[in-house]
Amino acid sequence: MAFAGVLLLVSGLFDIINGFVALLDDGYYSTTADHGNRLLIFNYDAWGWIWIFVGIAQFLTAIGVFMGSRGARLAGILLAGFCLVGQLIFLSAFPWWSxxxxxxxxxxxYGLVSVPRHLPGERV
Structure with missing residues (x-):
């Protein structure tokens, strides 16, 4: 669980960074003129706040994962899935980062789904 919790913290940090970059520099996520503007972002400020809130939610969920909460594991899976889909938007601008x-x-x-069976409070 420590593996998944630490990765969730790192993912939350990355999402908060994405959010602040979208808030502070609107043109940063724009693609080059020869490729056209292919990002699906409607409003950089709203998009930045969305990523900041998702990152904070990931931090809080990671704390729950460290405490062994099953609900936090499920929330972490949902948040990671959202981030996975959300990064598709940045794929044309920053393919390696995405x-x-x-x-x-x-x-x-993977870390949240493949939990060892010997965790306290978990049914086997």
Whole structure:
């Protein structure tokens, strides 16, 4: 569970960084003129706040994961899935960053789904 919790914290940090970048520099996520503006972002300020709130939710969920909460594990899976889909929007602008954070989200989901059976409070 520590693996999944730490990865959830790192993913939350990355999402908070994405949010602040969207808030502070609107043109940062724009693609080049020869590719056209292919991002699906409707409003950079709203998008930045969404990522900040998701990152904070991931931090809080990671605390629940460290405490062994089943609800926190389920919330972590949902948040990582949201981040996985959300990174598709950034794929045209920053393919390597998007792929790295998508892999991180997949590892979070894996870490939360493949829980050892000997955790206290879990049914076998």
């Amino acid at each position: 792929l790295a954070t998508m892999v991180l989200s997949v590892l979070v989901i």
